[in-house]
Amino acid sequence: MNLSPRTGRPKIDNPKSEQIKIRATKADKALLEECCDRLNQTQYDVVMNGIKKVYVETETEKE
Numbered sequence: 488m489n490l491s492p493r494t495g496r497p498k499i500d501n502p503k504s505e506q507i508k509i510r511a512t513k514a515d516k517a518l519l520e521e522c523c524d525r526l527n528q529t530q531y532d533v534v535m536n537g538i539k540k541v542y543v544e545t546e547t548e549k550e
Contacts, residue, residue, distance in 0.1 A: 522533045
């Protein structure tokens with residue numbers, strides 16, 4: 488019986504290897520969860536959208 492030399496999940500181009508941890512109040516956590524429900528997105532997606540929005544806003548202020 489020949490077994491495939493490649494097992495497990497395939498490699499991706501840009502792996503998520505870094506961790507970001509924050510402490511939040513119950514109100515902040517509830518706000519994030521409400522945003523997730525309204526947008527039907529994961530917490531990761533909502534946070535990344537926020538980071539990108541702030542980045543774009545600060546780029547235009549630099550000019």
